[in-house]
Amino acid sequence: MMYTEKVMDHFANPRNVGILEDADGVGQVGNPVCGDMMTFYIKVKDDRVEDVKFQTFGCGAAIAVSSMVSEMAKGRTLAEALAITNDSVAEELGGLPKNKMHCSNLGADALHEAIHDYQARRSGAVPRTPKPMDAHEHEGEACPYCDSSLEHADKVFCRACRVEFDECPACGGVTKKGDKACVHCGKPLGPDAQA
Amino acid sequence: MRRVYLDHIAATPVHPTVREAMEPFLGGTFGNPRSFHAEGQAALAAVEEAREKVSALVGSDPAEIYFTSNGTEANNFAIKGLALGRKAQGSHIVVSAIEHVSVLNPVKALEKLGFASTAVPVDGAGRVDPAVVEKALTPQTVLVSVMTANSEVGTIEPVAEIAALCRARNVLFHTDAVAAAGNIPVDVKALGADALSLAADQFYGPKGAAALYVRRGTRILPLLDGGVQEGGRRGGTENVAGIVGMGRAAELARTEMAGRTSRMQALRDRLLEELPKRVDRVLVTGSREARLPHHASFCVEFVEGEAMMLSLDMKGVAASSGSACASKSLKASHVLLAMGLDHATAQGSLVFSLIDDTTREDIDHLLEVFPPIIDRLRRMSPLYTRHLKENRR
Numbered sequence: 001m002m003y004t005e006k007v008m009d010h011f012a013n014p015r016n017v018g019i020l021e022d023a024d025g026v027g028q029v030g031n032p033v034c035g036d037m038m039t040f041y042i043k044v045k046d047d048r049v050e051d052v053k054f055q056t057f058g059c060g061a062a063i064a065v066s067s068m069v070s071e072m073a074k075g076r077t078l079a080e081a082l083a084i085t086n087d088s089v090a091e092e093l094g095g096l097p098k099n100k101m102h103c104s105n106l107g108a109d110a111l112h113e114a115i116h117d118y119q120a121r122r123s124g125a126v127p128r129t130p131k132p133m134d135a136h137e138h139e140g141e142a143c144p145y146c147d148s149s150l151e152h153a154d155k156v157f158c159r160a161c162r163v164e165f166d167e168c169p170a171c172g173g174v175t176k177k178g179d180k181a182c183v184h185c186g187k188p189l190g191p192d193a194q195a
Numbered sequence: 196m197r198r199v200y201l202d203h204i205a206a207t208p209v210h211p212t213v214r215e216a217m218e219p220f221l222g223g224t225f226g227n228p229r230s231f232h233a234e235g236q237a238a239l240a241a242v243e244e245a246r247e248k249v250s251a252l253v254g255s256d257p258a259e260i261y262f263t264s265n266g267t268e269a270n271n272f273a274i275k276g277l278a279l280g281r282k283a284q285g286s287h288i289v290v291s292a293i294e295h296v297s298v299l300n301p302v303k304a305l306e307k308l309g310f311a312s313t314a315v316p317v318d319g320a321g322r323v324d325p326a327v328v329e330k331a332l333t334p335q336t337v338l339v340s341v342m343t344a345n346s347e348v349g350t351i352e353p354v355a356e357i358a359a360l361c362r363a364r365n366v367l368f369h370t371d372a373v374a375a376a377g378n379i380p381v382d383v384k385a386l387g388a389d390a391l392s393l394a395a396d397q398f399y400g401p402k403g404a405a406a407l408y409v410r411r412g413t414r415i416l417p418l419l420d421g422g423v424q425e426g427g428r429r430g431g432t433e434n435v436a437g438i439v440g441m442g443r444a445a446e447l448a449r450t451e452m453a454g455r456t457s458r459m460q461a462l463r464d465r466l467l468e469e470l471p472k473r474v475d476r477v478l479v480t481g482s483r484e485a486r487l488p489h490h491a492s493f494c495v496e497f498v499e500g501e502a503m504m505l506s507l508d509m510k511g512v513a514a515s516s517g518s519a520c521a522s523k524s525l526k527a528s529h530v531l532l533a534m535g536l537d538h539a540t541a542q543g544s545l546v547f548s549l550i551d552d553t554t555r556e557d558i559d560h561l562l563e564v565f566p567p568i569i570d571r572l573r574r575m576s577p578l579y580t581r582h583l584k585e586n587r588r
Contacts, residue, residue: 003505011505017575032539032578033527035499039577055577057542059501063575 003060004094010064015071018053025121027113029106036062038110040070044118049073049081054110061096061104068093069107078115084108150174199512199557203397203489203548204346204374209440210399216443217401220436228433229424238435245442249406252445253372253391254382261407261425262438266373267297268418269392269407270340272429273369274301276415277390278310278338281367287335288312291323291342291352292533298340298371299529311335320482321350321534325357332360338367343375343391347517347530347546348481349490351379358387367413373397373405377448378487379456389413395437399551400444404437451551459549460488462558466547467491469562474569480531480544489550494536495543497579498572503545506572510564517544539578 003011020041030037036058043051052073056066068089073081086105090096096105151157156165156174165174170187181188200208220241226234228242243257250257263269278288288302292314302312313331317323323341332339339361344351354370361368369390372381376391377398383391390413394405409415409428421430448455471477476496495503500516507514517528531541547561573579 008505011502012509014575019580028577032542035501035527035542037577055575055580057497057539057576057578058499060505062499063502 002097003064006092006094007061007064007096010067010093011060014063014067016053016067016074017055019055020051020053023053023114025114025116025118027110027115027117029110029113030058030062032057035059036104036106038062038066038106040066040107040110040114042073042111042114042118044078048075048077049115050075052111052114054107059100059104061100062106064093065089065096065105065107066110069111073111078118082112082115084111197511197560199553199560201547201549201553201557201561202513202515203550204546205515205548206396206402207399207550208552209401210444210447212447213400213440213443217436217440220439224435228435229422238433241439242433242435245438245445248442248449249393249445250408252381252449253376253393253408254384255408256411258426259383259408259411261409261429262433262441263405263407263429264403264434264437265405266295266371266392266394266397269373269394269405270295270297270371271301272407272415272418273390273392273409274298274338274340275305276418276428277367277369277413278305279308279416280414281337285333285335285337286310287333287337289315289328289331289336289339291315291317291328291340293317293321293323293345293347293530294340294342295346295371295373298342302340315341317533319535320485321345321348321480321530322482322485323352323357325353325360328357329360332364332366336364336366338369340369340371343370343372343381343386344379344487345481345530346374346490346548347528347544348492348534349487349548350482351375351485351487353485354388355386358389362387374487377445378452378489380452383408383410390415395441395444398444398448401437401440403434404441406441455551456488458551459553462553462555463489463491463549465555466558466561469558470565473562473566478540480534480536487548490546490548492544492546494531494540495545495569496540497543497576497582498569499542500544502572503543503568506568507561507564510568512561512564515546515548517541517546 020043023041024044025042027040039055041053042049052070054066054070056063072084086108089108090105164177166177168175168187175189224237226238228235228239246257246260250260263272286309288310290298290302290312306312315323315327315331328339341352341354341357343354358368367389370388371392373392373394374397375381376393389410391408396402417428419430424430424433467479470493478494480492480494504514504516517531527538527541528544531544
């Protein structure tokens with residue numbers, strides 16, 4: 001099985017699915033291009049996440065992650081909720097397949113967005129409109145050489161090919177560091193491009 | 196729990212008589228076909244008999260069949276072997292935008308060796324227009340590869356027309372018939388193909404056995420350099436049991452195709468008809484008319500394919516999806532995008548492919564479990580919520 005029992009449990013019986021019409025904060029991450037989109041709603045009382053609901057468009061991992069985040073956040077102080085990381089969520093789920101770590105594991109980000117939205121509203125700022133659903137950079141992109149999904153830590157990297165990538169300034173596709181031309185659009189790259 | 200297997204395009208079950216035919220070669224008849232002793236010669240005779248049966252399935256001479264280990268190898272062999280064999284004449288390759296990765300990636304590999312390529316677009320039904328292929332040909336073009344049928348959307352391509360226009364211009368034509376051969380009539384002479392790939396696990400044969408047809412007199416460079424096996428064009432000790440299984444499966448496909456087709460097509464039509472009736476905002480992908488007889492594919496709006504696949508699996512139904520999440524690379528299906536679908540819709544890809552044993556009860560089971568699954572996933576989908584809100588306005 002590619003997913004742990006815990007992931008399958010949260011996928012089959014997700015906790016806290018739904019919408020809070022009178023939410024104090026709303027957070028949204030992801031986009032359909034990558035296949036995953038999450039919306040989190042929170043009610044806050046006495047600086048605690050009193051209630052939390054979510055909606056998710058996405059794969060089994062994305063749904064399980066959202067459910068787990070909602071469970072981890074409920075009843076916690078805002079500071080505690082902000083300390084939840086995507087990695088700690090994956091850990092609670094008994095691990096996620098490697099290729100799902102970056103695209104589907106965005107639940108904590110969505111929760112944090114909701115908390116930031118709440119804080120912005122309280123400080124009298126204009127309520128934050130949910131982030132537009134544009135592609136988060138590179139996520140979901142695959143290595144042009146071996147088709148494995150790319151890592152996006154501090155650099156864009158293919159673990160299988162051990163190749164580091166840059167972004168092509170012309171077409172935005174990932175290109176191998178040091179390549180003379182973009183593999184996607186053929187535009188010259190690097191110092192040669194200036195020449 | 197009832198299991199309903201509707202993932203023919205991933206693998207078919209091995210037919211009992213195929214397994215029976217293979218068994219001696221996993222036991223007592225273990226010889227190497229290249230050995231000049233009785234054990235070896237028994238194995239060689241079995242391989243050659245299988246070659247005859249596979250050639251009969253596609254209407255070729257036995258000597259035009261080269262066994263490979265899978266469809267991917269057959270496609271690599273064809274693309275690289277044919278293009279490199281004509282490198283002196285030109286360095287341009289034409290493919291369709293919806294080819295399998297085992298065609299597209301060998302072309303990419305050849306680009307690093309100085310070849311250029313053109314991927315011709317398809318229409319909304321996934322059909323390649325021969326006139327568009329013709330326009331893509333240049334004086335440099337040495338090879339065209341268009342699949343016989345697409346496994347993701349089931350569309351059967353007008354390959355005979357494309358082969359004819361290639362022939363007229365002295366351009367080689369290869370067709371990836373992995374999804375088609377053994378399931379619909381495929382005749383290399385009628386098609387006019389110079390090379391054609393087929394795989395046993397698509398017609399109740401074993402995995403690990405496939406073949407490339409190469410028209411007699413066509414120059415093709417080996418992919419695996421080695422010994423004298425397969426006329427020196429594909430080195431390596433033969434997968435004797437697998438090849439024997441492929442031969443038996445080809446024989447069965449030839450004699451049973453008509454019956455299989457009529458059984459599966461009626462059920463397939465019911466599925467294509469009923470599923471969009473049971474759930475709203477479900478669209479059929481691929482051609483309705485020119486379609487593999489065992490293939491039904493859809494895009495379900497507002498939900499994601501892997502989540503549907505997992506949910507169906509929990510209800511006993513095995514299906515597949517071309518969604519980004521369902522693939523290891525997390526990329527949306529290049530086939531659905533080439534057909535003009537947007538990313539969100541393409542994520543809702545779902546493919547059902549029937550096997551000969553599929554029953555009406557199986558299809559009824561699917562039709563029964565499907566609506567509640569979609570209802571549950573849509574209730575948690577922000578895209579569906581947005582759709583409902585917009586409709587209310």
